[in-house]
Amino acid sequence: MTYLGDVAALARTSLLLELRSRDTVPALLLFVVSALVVFRFALPADASDLAAIGLLWIAVVFTAILALTRAFVAEREGRVLDGLVLTPCDRSAIWLGKALGVLAFLLVAEAIALPAFGLFFAPVDGATVAAFLLADLGIAAVGTLLAAIAAVSRARELLLPLLFLPLVIPVVVGGVGASVEPDPGRYLAFLGLYDGIFAILAWATFEYVVTE
C-alpha cells in the first residue's frame, strides 16, 4: 500500500503541475490537430483510408515525443529529481508515477485527435481505439524511462527521439495492423505483450538510470 500511495502521490503531483502551468497538454492538442490538418492537405484526394490511418499513428507518435520531452522538465528545475531519488521510496515509484502522468496526457490528446481524424478523414473503429489504448501504455512505459535517461544527459532534446523512435516501431506495427486488418486480435495481443515486456523492463531498470 505504501508503494501504491507513493505512486499516487507522484502521479497526482505530475497532474497538479500540469494543471498549474498548462505547459504540456495545450501544446499536445495544438500539435496533433495541426499535424492532422497538414496531413489532410498533403494526402492526394483519392488516397485510401489505409494511408490516412498510417498518418494518424505517425501524428500520435510525434505527439508522444512532445509529451515525453516535457515529462521531466519540472524535476530538472531545482534538481527535484535528486531530491526524489534521495527519499527512501522505491525509485520505480518515481517512474510509475511519472508514466501515469504521461499516459493521462496522451489520453487527453487522443480524445481530441481521434474525433478530429474522423472529421478530416474517416471515423475510427473500436479496434483502432483499443490499439491506441494499448499503444499508450507501451509508449508511456518505455517513453518515461527514456525521458529520464535524456533528462540526466546533456543532449536531451536530441537523445530522446533518437532512443524513442526505434523502440516505438513495434507499437506502430501493432497499432497500424490492428487498425487496418480484418482480424485485429493478434495485433492487439502483440501490443499487450510489448506493454508487458517494456513495463517490466522499465520498472526494473529505472533505478539504474537515475543513480550512479
Place this chain on the structure above:
Amino acid sequence: MIRARGLERRFGETRALAGLDLDVPRGGFLSVAGPNGSGKSTLLALLAGLLAPTRGSLEVDADRAEIGYLAHEGLVYRELTAFENLELYGRLYRVPERRERIGMLLERHGLWDVRHRRVSAFSRGMAQRLALCRTLLHDPRLLLLDEPYSALDDAGARLLDAHLAELAGERTLVVATHDPARLRPLASAELVLA
C-alpha cells in the same frame, strides 16, 4: 559514521576531488571550507550517494531515510506551494504525524503565513528557508548542508545558527561553507579543500 580513503571524483578530465581521507564520528560536526571549485559540493553529493567515487573508498553509516541533504538548489517543485512540497516529501520520507511536523518547521522558519504560496513566487531567501525545512523534515541522523547560509538574511542566519547549535552533538553534520569562522564555535573538525 563517515570514513573515506583516497576518495577521488572526476568529471571527464577534470578532477573535482583528489585523494581525500576523512573520518567523521557519529555526532561529529565537520565544517568544510575552500574556494569555489575546490570540491565542497562534490564531496557532499558523494556523501549523499548522488555521485559515486571515481577512485577510493567511501563508507557512510546511514541509509537514505537517515540523510538530510541541502544542495545549492532547493530540490523542490517551483509550481507547488511550500506546504505541498513538504507534504510530498513528508509522505515519501514516511514522516509520522507529518502535518504537525510540517507546521512546526514552517512556523519556526517564518514560512507559515506563505505556506500556500507557490515556490516560484518566493524570494531566494524564502526558498532557502524552505529547502532547510525539506532537509530537516524527516529528522535525519546525518545532515549534509551545502552553504546553508546562502541567501539568508540576518534573521534567517541567526535562526539557522540556533538550529545547528541544537543539532550539534545529537546529529552528525557536514557543512560546506565560505565562512568557517561562523561555524567554528560548533564544529568539532574543520576540513579545508584546496
